Amino acid sequence: MEILTPSKQKIINGVTELLREKSLGAIKVADITARSGVSHQTFYRVFADKYDACECACYRLLSAAALVVGENSTVKEQTFCTLNIIRTNAGFFRHLLDADEGVEVVKRALTHLSETTISFRSESPIMNSWAFCLQEWSRSRFSTGVEDVYRRIISLYPLNEVVFGQELQDIMERYGSRTMRELEDSVSLRSKRGKQAP
Numbered sequence: 525m526e527i528l529t530p531s532k533q534k535i536i537n538g539v540t541e542l543l544r545e546k547s548l549g550a551i552k553v554a555d556i557t558a559r560s561g562v563s564h565q566t567f568y569r570v571f572a573d574k575y576d577a578c579e580c581a582c583y584r585l586l587s588a589a590a591l592v593v594g595e596n597s598t599v600k601e602q603t604f605c606t607l608n609i610i611r612t613n614a615g616f617f618r619h620l621l622d623a624d625e626g627v628e629v630v631k632r633a634l635t636h637l638s639e640t641t642i643s644f645r646s647e648s649p650i651m652n653s654w655a656f657c658l659q660e661w662s663r664s665r666f667s668t669g670v671e672d673v674y675r676r677i678i679s680l681y682p683l684n685e686v687v688f689g690q691e692l693q694d695i696m697e698r699y700g701s702r703t704m705r706e707l708e709d710s711v712s713l714r715s716k717r718g719k720q721a722p
């Protein structure tokens with residue numbers, strides 16, 4: 525993780541505090557500099573704009589998951605930890621996820637996290653899955669369990685973004701060899717499960 529200059533740390537702390545209190549749209553650079561105790565000149569030396577500062581603050585919160593679970597953690601462990609960080613910082617994330625600009629900030633922070641943890645730049649379909657599910661979760665005041673949110677996110681992943689090579693070919697072969705009746709039964713079962721979900 526990057527070592528922050530004192531000015532950058534102050535700005536990130538200020539942005540984080542402000543986003544716990546109010547929406548991204550209500551925050552101005554002047555608010556950030558006042559809360560951070562830095563000048564406008566210092567702010568613009570460190571960040572391009574408030575969205576850049578918010579993305580950095582978001583990334584700093586989310587990247588703690590990798591430190592908590594370690595580099596040999598499973599995808600599920602990493603995701604659970606990330607989701608728990610989001611829930612623990614509910615005000616911050618709710619204020620970001622309430623606006624389109626904030627959703628883009630979260631998506632960029634998650635993409636950066638993906639690049640730094642697994643050296644893979646997650647594509648739009650995966651980030652859109654995350655954004656959609658996090659917005660749903662935020663609207664419910666983060667009341668849904670982490671396991672359910674995890675399942676929802678991964679259920680929306682495009683298969684070819686998370687499974688590769690022979691494994692993908694094997695899955696596609698199994699799918700292609702299903703009878704239409706088996707497929708109908710599978711869809712019917714899925715529909716029944718969806719109606720039972722809270």
